Amino acid sequence: MVDAARYDWLVCPNRALDPQFMGQAARRLFGYPEEATLHFIPAPTLADPNTRLVIRNALDKAEHVLVFFQEKLGGELGISKTLVSPEFSFDWTLIELIDVDPELSLGRFGILELQTMDFHGSYKHAVQLVSSALTNEPSTFHEYLRSAAGKAALSKKMEGPNLSNVFKRTFYQMVYKFQLAGHSECAGGGFAIPRSVWMSWARHLASPRLLEQQDGSFVLVREGDHAPLLQGNSWIFVFELDKSNHSGSDGTIDSIKLWKVIRTDAETLISLALRDSPELALADGGPISSVTSKARQKIGKLWPDVVPARGREQGPTLF
Template sequence: MGEWFGQRIFPGVQLGDASLDAMKTQLCPFLTAAVGEAQECIKATPSQGVCTITSRDATRYGVDEGSIDWLVCPYRTLDHGLLNEVAHRLFDIAVDADALIVAAVTLDEPTTQSRIRAALAAGTPAFVYFRARLGGEISLRPTDGSPEFSFDITMVQLLPGSGDPEIGRYAIVEVQTMEFHGSYGEATSALRSALDLHDASFADQIGENPEWAGRAIQGPSIADTFKRTFYQMIFKFQLGLHTSCAGTVLALPRAVWNSWQPHLGRPELQPDPDNPTLRSLPRPEGVGLTEEAPAWILVFDTDQTVGVSPNPLLIDMVIATDTPTLLHYAFDVAPEAALGGGATERLYADICSKMLNRWPELQRDSAADDRAPAQDDP
C-alpha cells in the first residue's frame, strides 16, 4: 500500500503534522477538500483508507526503475490540477487560467454561489462537477437499443448571464482505477494496530516495517480491468460528440496506461513539438478525427517528490485520440502483433503437447503445418 487515508507510507514515509489525526479519525482528505468540511472515508473496513497500492518492481509495468502507484480509490483523483486540465482541454480556456471548480453538492450554499458570481465577474472560468457523494452521478438512461451508463464525473460550465449565471455545456470525465486480486484486510488491520500501539512513533515504525502495508495484497487485475473499461470508454467518447457536450476525457494513472500497452499494440505516440506533455495516437491511413474536437486521455501519476501528504497528482501526458483510432489499435494492431512471429504455430504446438501428454497415441494433423501461413505473411 502506498497511501493510507491520503498519507504516503510507502516507499518512503511522508507524514506531516496533521497526518496522524487524519488516520486516527479515518479522514478522507479528498472528500474533505471537495465539501469544505471533515469527511470520513466511505469504504468498508477491510479497504478503509486505501488510496493507492504501490508495486516495488516498477520495471514489470513499463517503468525504468523504482516503484509505481496504482490508484484503487476513485476519490483520490479529486485533484484541482487534474480537473483544471480537463476544463482547459474541453472548454478551451486559457492554458494559464486557474478555474473555479466546485462540487455540485455545495451548489445550494450561499458561500459557493457568491464565489461563482465573483469568479465570473472577474472573468475567471467557473465549473461545477457531479460525482457519487458530491451531488450524485449523472446517468444516461437505457433504451430498447442501448444500455444505461453512469459517468464518473460530469463537469458543467457556468457562464455569465444577464442576472444569475447560465448553465453551459457539460463534459464527461471517466477515471480508471485498478482492481487487485485478494483483499486489503490484513494490511489495513496491521496498520490500525500499529497506529494504536505506537501512536507518535508510527512514522518510524512503518518505515522500519514496510511489510505491514503489503500483507496479503496480490497483483493487479490488468486484463479484467481493460476488458471492463474499453467498451465504456469507446461508448462515452462517442457521447462526447453530442452538441451539448464539450467532449470526453479518460483519466488514467500512469501504471494503468502502461499496463494497457499490449492491449493497444504498444503504439508509438506522436509528440507535439511545442508542448512536451501533449501527444497523439498516430492515425492509420483513412482514419481521422470524427469531429474537430478529439477525445482526450490524461495520463497522471502521484508526485512523490514534494515530500508532503497528500501527494498532488502530476499530469505526465495529454493524448489526443478518437474512437476509430482506438478501435484500430485494439482490434487491428494488437491482434496482428499477437498472431505474428510464429505465435499461432507455437499455440497449436502447445495444445498438441498438452493433449499428447495425456494420450500419447494421438496423432497430430500434419495438414495443419501446410495450412499455417509463413511467418512473414501479413
C-alpha cells in the same frame, strides 16, 4: 511496455482527486487558456453562501466557473438505459455556469472518467486488518501503516495487478463515452489513468505511436498514419505520482502530475485494439502460432504415451 520495469500502481481512484490535475484536464476539455481564471467548484458547496458569493463575483468578471459532480461530491450523473442503449454513470461531470441572475443558466458539460488498477486477490483481509488497527489504536494508526506490520496488512492475500482485466473492463465504456462526448452540448470527454495503467494498455493497442504537437500534447496514431483526422474532442490524461513533492519527513507523496496528454477518438481506439493488434497477433511467427505447441505440452503431461519426449523421433501428427 518492458515487463521487467517497475511502476507505481494506484488502486484507490479518490487518490487522484488532485485539484491542479483536474483543473488541467478541465481546461483541455473546455478549451480554456492556461492564463484564464477558472473556478472549479464541487457541487455540494453550492449550498454554502460563501461559495455562492465567489460564483457571483466570478461571473460578474466573466471568469470561467465549472461545477463538478462525483460519487462522493453531489453524486454521479449519467444516462438512463433504453431498449437500444445501456445505462452509464460518469465518474466526473463538469458543467459550465453561465449565469445565476435572475436564474440558473448552464453551458456545456464535460465527461471525465478515472481508471486506476485492480489487483488479483481480495481486499477483504487487508481492509479487515487495517480497520481493526484504526479502531483499536487511532492515535498511532499512521505510524502503524508505515511499519512493516502495517505494510504486510495492506497486502494481505493480495497479488499482482490484473492488467488485462482492467483494459477489457475499461475499453468498452471508454469508446462508448467518447462517442457520447460528441453531443452538441458536450465540450469533450476524457479518461484519466496512471502512467502504469497506460503502459499496461500498450500491447492491447498494438504499441501505438504518439505524435507530439506544438503545444506539448500528443495524438494517438496508427502505424503509417501521419496526419490523422480525429472526430470530436476526446483525451486520455496520463498522470503519475509527483515524487518531487513530499509531505513531511516520511516521504509521503501528496500530489500527482500530468505525464502525457493524448488526443484520440473512438474510431482510432477501435482500429488499434480490434483491428491492428489482432492482425499482428495473427502474423507469421506471432503468438497464435504457439497455441498448438502449448496444447501438446499440456496433453503430454496428461497422456505421456502419445507425446514422445523432446529429441526423440516422432511419427506423423496433426499438429
